Amino acid sequence: MKLQRKNRLRALSLGAVAVSGALALTACGSDDTGKDTGGKSSTSASGNSSIKCDDAKGQLQASGSSAQKNAIDAWVKQYSAACKSVQINYNPTGSGAGITAFLGGQTAFAGSDSPLKPEELAQSKKVCSGGQAIDLPMVGGPIAIGFNVPGVDSLVLDPSTIAKIFNGKITKWNDAAIAKLNPGAKLPDLKIQAFHRSDESGTTDNFTKYLIATAKSDWPYEGGKAWQAKGGQSAQGSSGLAQQVKQTSGAISYFELSYAADGIKTVDLKTGAATPAKATTENASKAIAAAQVAGTGKDLALKLNYQPTAEGAYPLTLVTYEIVCDKGNKADTLPSVKSFLTYIASEDGQGLLADAKYAPIPSEINSKVRETIAALS
Structure with missing residues (x-):
């Protein structure tokens, strides 16, 4: 009995070490x-x-x-x-x-x-x-705006331009409004392929809330989980939108940053700060930190600040x-x-x-x- 107890304790100790090692290797796909x-x-x-x-x-x-x-x-x-x-x-x-x-x-x-x-x-x-x-x-996290424009590795957009792109008012990548925000960039004479969610989506809701808060005159919609603007193309889920951007020349869409993988480039947002904000988790945290609890009682719904003043704060964020x-x-x-x-x-x-x-x-x-x-x- 003593020997069995000793072996059991040794097995438990090794099990704890194994779990700790697995956590350290999470990002590497450990067992x-x-x-x-x-x-x-x-x-x-x-x-x-x-x-x-x-x-x-x-x-x-x-x-x-x-x-x-x-x-x-x-x-x-x-x-x-x-x-x-x-x-x-x-x-x-x-x-x-x-x-x-x-x-x-x-x-x-x-x-x-x-x-x-x-x-x-x-x-x-x-x-x-x-x-x-x-x-x-x-x-928490940023809603990245992914794009696929041949020859363009870096792109800056402001709320008005984003709204016009997804509302079908700006249709070419070499449009003057985009060129003004990206001096020196070699923007091609290429049709913009704007993709939105086909299903009801909280990501769509947050994306359009941002446009309503920052570019209302260019985004005359009420917002919500269902896409309301006319035109454009659609795909199912965040993964579907990311796949369309990856495989479609001239594409642009929105999805959570974790889907911006496999070489998908993301837009830097022009804000009130001196430097455009990049879509990073750190910059999203800066913006989310300014949120306020808007729910009552035990409900902890947050009111996000889409126009933060902190340098580097990425305002296009969502909370799940x-x-x-x-x-x-x-x-x-x-x-x-x-x-x-x-x-x-x-x-x-x-x-x-x-x-x-x-x-x-x-x-x-x-x-x-x-x-x-x-x-x-």
Whole structure:
């Protein structure tokens, strides 16, 4: 018996070292490691904090924002390595579809790049017995404007020019308005191929909110998850837009920065500062730090500042919310919901975001998120 106990303790020690090593190699695609908790209270070494599985078990269905998919993938990889009794299935259907599924009682939580509307909050009371849905800001980051213009490696645009491009008022890359913002650039006489989301999207909502706030006269639309401007071309999801930019000469579109991979170039935004702002997680964090909590009670919806004054602040940002019931969660999924959300809101969970090209939520806001998750029932 003593020998068995000694071997078991040695195995646990090696397991902890393996998990720590896996976390250090996350960005390099390390293998999953971790111990099966059997659904019981357990922790897994994870940097300076822990993944607490507690009584989490079974399948957890969630859907929504495609902008946060890469963050969810990174989180699920680490969480599943520690809590093998939980299977998390996240379907990046888009914010609109995700909210619809949640309000229909089909998922345990939803991801949305826009906070819930008053009518959606009211509807959620039918799903959240004795409570209502709340917005928990979990992922931040810039909405990159990707472009594919032969011979052009760097491009600066201002809100008015962006609005005119996506509204079909500027149709050629060598237009005078673009040339004025990019002196010395060899802009080709090439048709602009502007792509927008075909599905309802929180990324579209945030992109158009930026245009409404900064170039209202050139963007005469109400905004929302559905694209309203006429013309242009469309594609499904952030990944679909990124693929179109990559393969289409003259293309331009908008998507979360994590999708601007494989050589896709991104626009620098002209702001009130002396230097155009680049689409980086650091610059997005500067802008998100100026956000204010606009939700009431336990709802932590944020009001973003699209015209920040800080040097380098990238104003075209979005915040993705995890939408969950404050009360009335299903008994069979509540332990898993609390366990997973607690992890992704932890220092360790938020610490994975930068490597995935996302911006962590500012600590003063995130502390409120953690308190709210702990009180879910």
